[in-house]
Amino acid sequence: MRITSKGQVTIPIQVRERYGLHPGDEIEFVDDEGGPRVIKRRGAASRGERAARRLEGSATRDLGMTTDELMALLRDGD
Numbered sequence: 001m002r003i004t005s006k007g008q009v010t011i012p013i014q015v016r017e018r019y020g021l022h023p024g025d026e027i028e029f030v031d032d033e034g035g036p037r038v039i040k041r042r043g044a045a046s047r048g049e050r051a052a053r054r055l056e057g058s059a060t061r062d063l064g065m066t067t068d069e070l071m072a073l074l075r076d077g078d
Contacts, residue, residue, distance in 0.1 A: 011038075022047045 001009050011021060019040065021027070026041035045053070063070065
C-alpha cells in the first residue's frame with residue numbers, strides 16, 4: 001500500500017470484506033508495539049443506522065391515507 005500526498009490509503013477489497021468495512025464506516029489508527037494499527041471505531045453508527053437517520057422525518061406529509069392504503073397503492077401502482 002502506498003500513502004498518497006493527501007495521506008490517503010486504499011484498503012484492499014479482501015480486507016474490507018473480511019472485516020465488514022463499508023464506505024462511510026469510521027476507523028481509527030492506534031499505536032501498537034509493532035507500529036500503527038487500524039481498527040474499526042467502536043460505538044460508531046452502523047451503515048443501516050446511518051441510512052435510517054438520513055430518512056428520518058422524510059415521510060411526514062399527511063396524504064390522507066392509512067399505511068395499508070398507501071402500501072396497496074404502491075404495490076398495485078404498476
